[in-house]
Amino acid sequence: MSEPRPVSRGLTAIDGAISLIAILLVVQMWLLTATLEAFLAGHYEVAGPGALISAVLFAASFALYRFIEAVDRAGVDRPKT
Amino acid sequence: MKLWRDEFSIEAAHERYVARRQFGKFLVLTSFGMFVGNFWILARSYFRRDEVFSRSLIARASDIPKGGVKLFAYPGPQDPCILFHTHSDRYVAYSQKCTHLSCAVIPAADGQRIECPCHHGFFSIEDGRVLQGPPPRPLPRIVLDQRGDELWAVGVDLGSGAEPPAETKA
Structure with a gap:
């Protein structure tokens, strides 16, 4: 049984990372709408935790993007066969 | 360096990487936009809390x-x-x-x-x-x-x- 090609493995890793970013983004969208709804209803106390969690989600998305870049760079730098 | 190299700088084998990277960048930028939205709500909440109404x-x-x-x-x-x-x-x-x-x-x-x-x-x-x-x-x-x-x-x-x-x- 042959090993998967490096390019294919890299693409799988990137696809996985992008899927995770997409999931985090959906959570962030929900968080923004829920926080806005609470703000308009006069519940100002939820704005702080909402912003904090949104910052954590953005940091996680950014870290995953850096991972994509690293995998991408490794794929591009690989010597041609 | 040939001119076509400048115009088509990405090799076909790496094209999929670039497309995914750009899509990932778009998602992260959108995520940043969501964070800015939440931060804007936080700022509005901070200033609105002390709002004084006139008679x-x-x-x-x-x-x-x-x-x-x-x-x-x-x-x-x-x-x-x-x-x-x-x-x-x-x-x-x-x-x-x-x-x-x-x-x-x-x-x-x-x-x-x-x-x-x-x-x-x-x-x-x-x-x-x-x-x-x-x-x-x-x-x-x-x-x-x-x-x-x-x-x-x-x-x-x-x-x-x-x-x-x-x-x-x-």
Whole structure:
């Protein structure tokens, strides 16, 4: 049984990372709408935790993007066969 | 270096990487936009918490018959509100913007409810809570202060329970 090609493995890793970013983004969208709804209803106390969690989600998305870049760079730098 | 190399700098084998990287960049930028939105709400909450409302004379009680209404603007000239003299002989006032999509609310035909004619949302005339339809929140209540025959608006209660409900008997 042959090993998967490096390019294919890299693409799988990137696809996985992008899927995770997409999931985090959906959570962030929900968080923004829920926080806005609470703000308009006069519940100002939820704005702080909402912003904090949104910052954590953005940091996680950014870290995953850096991972994509690293995998991408490794794929591009690989010597041609 | 050949000209075509500059124009087509990405090799076919790496094209998939680039497409995914650009899509990932788009997602992360969108994520940053969501964070900015949440931060904007935080900033607005911080400044709104200390909001002070002015006193404003909105009507004379004797001018509004039982079941009657009067339109006014509070706290600013761009904030339409509606004052009711209910059948239970109370004066209550609410923002006239529906909490669904900001259509102007009006008294319902039965005189017991407030209606948003755009999407048939109904609110209680007694406390502004949602009775029916798509509005997600109660109508913001204008806090009234009656001095003799004069009705003064003194604040806005968004329905968070921050201020106790005030009753203004006729």
